[in-house]
Amino acid sequence: DTAVSQTPKYLVTQMGNDKSIKCEQNLGHDTMYWYKQDSKKFLKIMFSYNNKELIINETVPNRFSPKSPDKAHLNLHINSLELGDSAVYFCASSLTGGGRNTEAFFGQGTRLTVV
Amino acid sequence: AQSVTQLGSHVSVSEGALVLLRCNYSSSVPPYLFWYVQYPNQGLQLLLKYTSAATLVKGINGFEAEFKKSETSFHLTKPSAHMSDAAEYFCAVSGSGANNLFFGTGTRLTVIP
Numbered sequence: 001d002t003a004v005s006q007t008p009k010y011l012v013t014q015m016g017n018d019k020s021i022k023c024e025q026n027l028g029h030d031t032m033y034w035y036k037q038d039s040k041k042f043l044k045i046m047f048s049y050n051n052k053e054l055i056i057n058e059t060v061p062n063r064f065s066p067k068s069p070d071k072a073h074l075n076l077h078i079n080s081l082e083l084g085d086s087a088v089y090f091c092a093s094s095l096t097g098g099g100r101n102t103e104a105f106f107g108q109g110t111r112l113t114v115v
Numbered sequence: 116a117q118s119v120t121q122l123g124s125h126v127s128v129s130e131g132a133l134v135l136l137r138c139n140y141s142s143s144v145p146p147y148l149f150w151y152v153q154y155p156n157q158g159l160q161l162l163l164k165y166t167s168a169a170t171l172v173k174g175i176n177g178f179e180a181e182f183k184k185s186e187t188s189f190h191l192t193k194p195s196a197h198m199s200d201a202a203e204y205f206c207a208v209s210g211s212g213a214n215n216l217f218f219g220t221g222t223r224l225t226v227i228p
Contacts, residue, residue, distance in 0.1 A: 033216070035218075041203055043205065092159075094216070103149055104149075104161075104207075104216050105161075106158040106159040
């Protein structure tokens with residue numbers, strides 16, 4: 001069983017398009033995240049979300065929006081894609097207040113290429 | 116606010132040699148600290164974590180790290196490098212119970228035969 005799964009694994013699209021990346025976790029976690037990893041491997045948190053609070057990194061353009069139909073899913077929707085959006089996007093989940101079990105579990109990533 | 120700094124974006128060691136990857140943290144609250152490994156074209160896998168229990172933490176694949184509050188450090192070590200250890204390593208910090216996990220810039224480990 002895959003703990004955190006993302007689809008699709010690869011996504012190639014044209015500038016100006018709107019796309020979504022889906023994420024699901026089966027760990028019973030209450031917090032989910034989206035990270036962006038650029039070509040230099042730098043990991044930047046974009047959002048963290050639980051059933052109480054959405055925390056947005058202020059540097060993330062409002063073209064990016066997280067959508068959570070339930071606790072096990074956090075999808076990432078991107079409007080008007082730009083060349084600079086090309087990156088690997090990782091979904092992750094963790095248990096808030098989990099004490100020693102607070103680590104985040106990551107999906108395998110979605111490599112987005114905007115042409 | 117929390118942050119981590121990883122010294123050295125690239126580290127090369129010979130097979131069988133000591134691995135030392137450096138991480139210093141900054142946190143306004145007692146931190147939880149993590150080391151993750153990323154193999155090519157894969158996601159991040161947890162190596163080990165410090166969550167205010169023992170300061171010397173043992174992880175998978177023979178790695179360990181020591182939390183030193185006085186030095187605000189959480190360096191990762193392995194006594195003997197193996198070819199399969201070649202990967203990108205990330206140090207990360209969160210406040211206990213916080214919803215955010217902040218990563219360092221990563222260190223690429225190369226193991227020379």
